[in-house]
Amino acid sequence: MSSLPIAAEAPFWRRFRAALTGASVAWAVGWALTAALLLSPIFRPPLPVVFGRTLFVAIVILLAYTAAGQWRQTVLTRWTAQVVAVGLAAPVATLIVYAFSTGGDLREMFVQERITGMVVMGLCALLIGLVVGLGALYRERDAQARQQALQFALERETLERQAADARLAVLQQQVEPHFLFNTLSNVQALVESGSPRAAPVLASLIAYLRAAMPKLHQGAPTLGDEEALVRAYLELMLMRMPDRLQFAVEIEPRLRHLRLPPMTLLTLVENAVRHGIDPSETGGRIDVEARRDAATGAVQLWVADTGRGIDERRAPGTGLANLRARLAATYGSKATLVLSTVEPHGVRAEVSLPPDT
Numbered sequence: 001m002s003s004l005p006i007a008a009e010a011p012f013w014r015r016f017r018a019a020l021t022g023a024s025v026a027w028a029v030g031w032a033l034t035a036a037l038l039l040s041p042i043f044r045p046p047l048p049v050v051f052g053r054t055l056f057v058a059i060v061i062l063l064a065y066t067a068a069g070q071w072r073q074t075v076l077t078r079w080t081a082q083v084v085a086v087g088l089a090a091p092v093a094t095l096i097v098y099a100f101s102t103g104g105d106l107r108e109m110f111v112q113e114r115i116t117g118m119v120v121m122g123l124c125a126l127l128i129g130l131v132v133g134l135g136a137l138y139r140e141r142d143a144q145a146r147q148q149a150l151q152f153a154l155e156r157e158t159l160e161r162q163a164a165d166a167r168l169a170v171l172q173q174q175v176e177p178h179f180l181f182n183t184l185s186n187v188q189a190l191v192e193s194g195s196p197r198a199a200p201v202l203a204s205l206i207a208y209l210r211a212a213m214p215k216l217h218q219g220a221p222t223l224g225d226e227e228a229l230v231r232a233y234l235e236l237m238l239m240r241m242p243d244r245l246q247f248a249v250e251i252e253p254r255l256r257h258l259r260l261p262p263m264t265l266l267t268l269v270e271n272a273v274r275h276g277i278d279p280s281e282t283g284g285r286i287d288v289e290a291r292r293d294a295a296t297g298a299v300q301l302w303v304a305d306t307g308r309g310i311d312e313r314r315a316p317g318t319g320l321a322n323l324r325a326r327l328a329a330t331y332g333s334k335a336t337l338v339l340s341t342v343e344p345h346g347v348r349a350e351v352s353l354p355p356d357t
Contacts, residue, residue: 032058060093061129090126224256226265244283251290261326268303276307297355306346
């Protein structure tokens, strides 16, 4: 049997027709045939006649059960109405069957043999109808519970995603001025020192920011976008300190389409320039690479420099702390950021992203 209602505002007959499915009719026919096979040995009429009677009773019970299922009150009230409908339909349908079989002759209908047949068929119909009806109600309740659980899980996932997006937006608003001010401070140093390179560096900075700032607002730029920003930034830094900086950028081509939090690589490169190359009198080299680990499938991004190295006395920078927060908001505990020492001096900052990235 089926009692899953459609929209409550629909007319009764429309909801009734929708609930009366082919599957429910097939169930009724199957149980009618089963009852006929069980009752035929103890009934005088042949099996086709007995089956016709049980089929009529089963269809009446199905119609009553389906009609009661369109009750617009609470679920508990509707289920009670369906059970009561089955309890009333079984004996009433049995009386109608025997009234037809005797042509409406009450004296023929209420002889001892027919009374026994009516009681047996009525009890059989009532028992089967209640068992099948209660089973259908249990299945409906179970289906509703699963549907509610899925809906709650979907709502929770949506809220978590919205919260993560909000955190990322806040973090991005923090990191953009941090990056911009650090870059402008480099230009300020050239201007204050009266370097002839100040004007071309400033022109390069303006051109770079004009191209870079729109990309910083992308929700999830690709690794290829990050590569372009990193190259532009390092070329800008090379103009500022041509004798103290060397760099190489090697990104595995098949990884360039991957999405990742904004400024992931750029933050690591900027940190290497600001805290590794700039403080060193001799400068150094910066290597930027991205590979997918063949064994684990994880994506490895790293920036290694041969600058001053890790200063244990210096507090962790805002850029790296912000990057860790953005990675956690996007990937949870599946992404890591690790700093390690490069011998004889320097730092390697490595980001590991999950295999499903």
